[in-house]
C-alpha cells in the first residue's frame with residue numbers, strides 16, 4: 438500500500454483549505470519522529486525540496502543529551518546542519534490531527550548531499566539495495582506490543598512514575614470483553630492509521646493486564662519500517678488525546694510480562710514469486726530460506742544490540758515469559774528465538790522473536806537482512822529445529838544477556854562491519870556504550886531501598 442496522498446493531491450488539499458500543517462520528519466537513532474511543523478503553504482512552495490536540522494539529531498541519547506565520542510558530529514565541530522530531504526512518496530494525511538499531513542525525510546550531508554550513512558533510513562536502504570542487486574525483495578512485518586495505563590503521561594511524570602496502573606485489571610490475551618473497554622484508544626488508532634496508508638490488520642489484547650498488540654500487514658522492508666514508526670508515534674499521540682499513557686518500554690515492571698516486537702521476514706523475486714517456498718521441500722522451506730535462516734541464527738549475537746538497544750531491553754529476556762533467550766529455530770514454537778510460520782504454504786516465513794518493543798525498526802530489519810544475506814552468500818547449513826520447551830535446552834547459543842555483552846558482539850562483528858560499514862557500527866557502538874555509562878553512573882531507587890539500612 439502506498440501513502441494515500443501524492444504531492445499533487447497535497448497541493449490541492451492545501452489550496453482547498455483542508456490541510457494547513459505538514460509535519461516534516463526524520464527518524465532518529467531511537468526510531469522516533471523528529472522534525473518541524475510547516476505551514477502547508479510554505480511546504481508546497483519551498484520546503485518540499487529540502488529543509489535543515491541540527492546534525493545532533495543523529496547523535497543524542499533518548500533524553501537529548503549530547504555524548505562525546507561520535508565521529509560524525511561534536512561540540513568541537515560545532516554541531517552543524519543536515520539536509521532533510523522529503524521523500525514525496527511518503528506523504529500521507531495524519532487523520533488524528535486536524536488539518537495535518539506528514540512527510541518522512543531522508544537525511545543528507547549538508548555539503549555533499551550524500552545520504553548520512555548512520556541515519557536509520559539509510560542503514561536500511563543499504564541492505565535493501567544489496568538484496569536488490571541479487572534480484573531479491575524482502576517483505577517484512579513488525580508486531581507492536583505496548584501497555585496502556587489509566588493515567589496520562591503528564592500525571593504519571595508528576596507522580597514520579599510511581600504506582601503505575603495499567604488500563605485493565607487482568608491478563609487480556611485475546612479478550613474481547615476487556616479490549617472493548619480500550620476501544621476509545623484502539624478503534625481510532627486502527628482507523629486513523631488505516632486512513633493514513635498504514636495497512637492495519639488487527640489489534641488484540643496481549644498476555645498481561647493493559648497490554649495490547651497491533652498487527653500491520655507485511656510490506657516491502659522500508660514501507661514496513663515507516664509503518665511501524667508512524668504506528669508507534671500514533672499510539673502515543675492517540676492514547677494521550679484520550680488521557681492515557683502508552684509505553685513501549687520492554688519491561689515496565691519485573692513482575693509483568695514484557696513487550697516485544699517480533700519481525701516476520703520472507704524473500705521474494707522481483708516478479709513476486711516467494712523465494713522461501715518450495716513445495717517439494719521439508720516444511721516447504723526452500724534452500725534459499727534455509728540458508729537465510731541459518732544466517733539469522735549464526736549472527737544473532739552480533740546484531741542483538743539492534744533488537745535490544747537499552748539497559749531495560751535485557752530485563753525482558755526471562756525464562757517462561759515467551760521472550761526468547763536462545764538462538765535456535767523451531768516449528769511454530771513460541772519459546773525459540775526464531776519461529777517458522779506458515780510451513781508448507783506460500784506464506785512460509787521466519788519470525789524473529791528476540792526484538793523488544795523499543796527496537797528501531799529500520800536498524801533491526803537492516804541487521805536481520807544483513808545476517809540472512811550472509812547466510813545466503815556463504816550457503817550456511819540450517820541446524821535441525823529444536824522441539825519442546827527451548828528454555829530448557831542445553832548446548833545451544835544464548836543471545837547476549839546484557840547491553841554490555843551485546844555491545845561487545847556488535848563492535849566485534851566482521852559481518853555487520855562488512856554489510857553496514859565501519860562508520861555505522863562505530864556510531865551505534867558509541868550509542869550503546871553511552872547508555873551503559875549513564876546507567877553505571879546513576880544511583881537507582883532499587884539500590885537505595887535494598888541497601889540503605891541493610892548494607
Ligand code: ADP
Nearest residue numbers: 576577578652653654655701702703784785786
Ligand atoms: P501470529 O501467529 O504471529 O499472530 P499472524 O498470522 O498474525 O501471525 O501474522 C503476523 C504478521 O506476519 C502479520 O503482520 C502478517 O502481515 C505477517 N506476514 C504474513 N505473511 C507474511 C510473509 N509472507 N512475509 C512476511 N510477513 C508476513
